[in-house]
Amino acid sequence: MIPWEKIDTARIPGTAGELRLMRRGREFSIMLGTNELMNSRLSGSEAALATLAVRKIEAVAKPHVLIGGLGMGFTLRAALAALGANARIVVAELVPAMVAWARGPMAEIFGDSLGDRRLSIRETDVADVIRSHPRTFDAILLDVDNGPEGLTRKANDALYSSAGLQAAHASLRPRGVLAVWSSGPNPSFTKRLRAAGFEVNEVAVRATGRGRGARHVIWVATKV
Secondary structure (H helix, E strand, O other): OOOOEEEEEEEOOOOOOEEEEEEEOOEEEEEEOOEEEEEOOOOHHHHHHHHHHHHHOOOOOOOEEEEEOOOOOHHHHHHHHHOOOOOEEEEEOOOHHHHHHHHOOOHHHHOOHHHOOOEEEEOOOHHHHHHOOOOOEEEEEEOOEOEOOOOOOHHHHHHHOHHHHHHHHHHEEEEEEEEEEEOOOOHHHHHHHHHOOEEEEEEEEEOOOOOOOOEEEEEEEEEO
16 A cells, blocks of 8 residues: 655644644545544545535625635535636635645646636635625635634634624625534534524535535525
C-alpha cells in the first residue's frame, strides 16, 4: 500500500490548531490531529449541500450565492455546475493555505473551477461577510468546521448560535436558503433554525453520494 505523505501544514487563524495536507498517490486528506476533516474520495454530501440549495432557488434569474469554506471544492464545483451563467458565487475561506493548496497540490481536483468568471474568493471569515451584507444572498452554504458541533475553531460556534442564525437570516433575500453541512444530527440546532425564522428540512446524505459511507446531515432552511 502506498504510504501517506505530508505535503504541507497550516495554522488555523485564532487558534493553536494546525491543519495537515496529506497525499497518498492521487488521494488527498486534510487532518486536524487524529481527525480527518475531508478526503478527496468522499465528495457526495459536500456536493449535495450545493445541489439541494440550488434546487430551492432555481427560479431566481440572477442568483447570488455565498459559500462558507473552500475545502476541497466539492460544494463549489457542484454549485457551478447547477447554477446558470448569470449567477455570482462568493467563497469565504478563513485559512489562506487552503486557497494555496487548491491552486497548487490539489489543482487537479479543482480543475478549472477557480478560473470561472462567476466566482470570487475572499480570504476572510464567512461570519464577517454575512454580517456585512444584509439582504444580499439568495443562498448561503455553510461547510465550516464539522457543522454545529465544531472541531477546528471555537469561534466557529458563533455561526451556528441563535445570533449567528439571525445574522444569516438578515443576510438572505426573501425566500433565500441557508444550507448547512454536518457530520451528524443535532436536534437543538434544528430548533434554533426554526426559532431564527427558517422553515427547515433536514436531509440525511451518504458521504460518497452513492449510498455508501458515513451518514451526514444537511439542513436546508428557507427564510420565511
